[in-house]
Amino acid sequence: MDASRPIPRLPGHFLTGHLSDFRHQRLKLFRDLKETCGEIGTLRIGPMPVTVVTSGSISHTLLHHHANDVDGGPLVKTFTPLVGERSLVLLHGPQHRKQRKLLAPSFQREQLAHFTQTMVRYTLDAIEGWRDGEAFDVHDEMATLTMRIIGKTLFDVDYRHETNELLGAMGQALQHIEYLTSSLVQIPLSWPTPRNRRVREALRTIDTTFRGMIRQRRVDHGQRKDMLSSLVQVRDEEGQPISEDQLHNDLMTIYSGHESTALSLGWTWYLLARHPEVLARVRQEVDTVLGGRPPAFEDLPHLRYTLQVIKESLRLYPVIFMLARAPTRDLDIAGYRLAKGQMVLMPPYIIHRDATFFPDPERFDPERFRPEREKQLPRYAYFPFGAGPHTCIGNHFAMMEKQLIVATMVQRLDVELVDDKELPPEILTVTLRPSHLKMRVRHREDAAPGKVA
């Protein structure tokens, strides 16, 4: 007997369904779906049905408990030509588990401690380059900074000179992912259009450079301190190293993480600049804990309020605002039948605004993440880094980097927005962007300059 409840359908245009809103007003569409359908509902993009889960608990069940019964579905598969078919995001089940186990130790918090200096030094460089009163695009500056940091920490490359061929090519490839996932008609990469030629050239550059770097590290025997050097040392249970092809795909996926960090920093600056009382508390904490010197790894646990601010900004703006999966067999979850192959979207952006767990959910309130209050939250209420086996492998890296960048900047700069008005997030692929956010900085006269530890 089939005891499953029907999944409510969101009424839409008979032909196009919700295509237009999906492209232009996706957050509003998800909010409408939650209002009309409740914890789960189905909309249509043209002829294609898409199920949207707005319940944290159901999302968790799918991401965590049914991790072996899903893959990323058509949306995630779009990334294949660029990140490679062995990329962590595309692997599932035992293959994913095996690869993840090999990579995970390099991303543990303690392993990342020696990257602190690079993170702080590059932030200080950026600060030095900004003149008093100068307005700049927050996302562009944060992206340059996080790209420099990931370039140095992952493969010991410095992006200070914009001409760096590898990082230019990586930028080109990432742009192409954005293009692919935001255009309806996708021209295959094999067609000789000018865009495709540029992308193929970029992929060739990435391929040759990655393989060169991997081979170099194999003979270097761990002389360098970058993450790639530790990844080439890794051995599986049979004593085999990670293959060159696999490492190649891993590098591309890990590298892409810098973009999420940059977006998320943009939202944190937006919120801090609009909440001077919160900014003042962060500054007070930074000045008390650091007393004018640059932050070090050991300071991170003491910059508690700064961490709360970062967590709360990821609640309001989880930059990967929706996760995508498709069941590989028919599934029954919470009494609903999810059919094999059905595209399922789970938006933390909506789930993080559940008033049951976050009263007055639109309000920016870092107090929600005071440790004793955070402990009360069920795991499924808040998951900006995802859930289950695909949970962001770079979450410690990102949190540490964000804490260090925010502390270093607050310590040395006064910041204000050029235009202090509400900024609706712009959506590109699965990300929320603080587009056209401009900020003006002034170097604090009372800030004591210091050297990186």
Ligand code: HEM
């Ligand atoms: C604030 C910054 C970041 C956010 C919000 C974020 C968010 C996420 C989310 C939500 C996922 C899960 C996607 C899914 O389940 O479909 C993910 C996966 C991943 N992230 Fe991040 N990320 C961030 C920074 C980073 C950084 C800095 C790195 C690398 C150093 C990184 C590397 C990865 C990788 C490799 C995966 C795939 C993991 C797997 O499939 O097993 N991320 N990230």
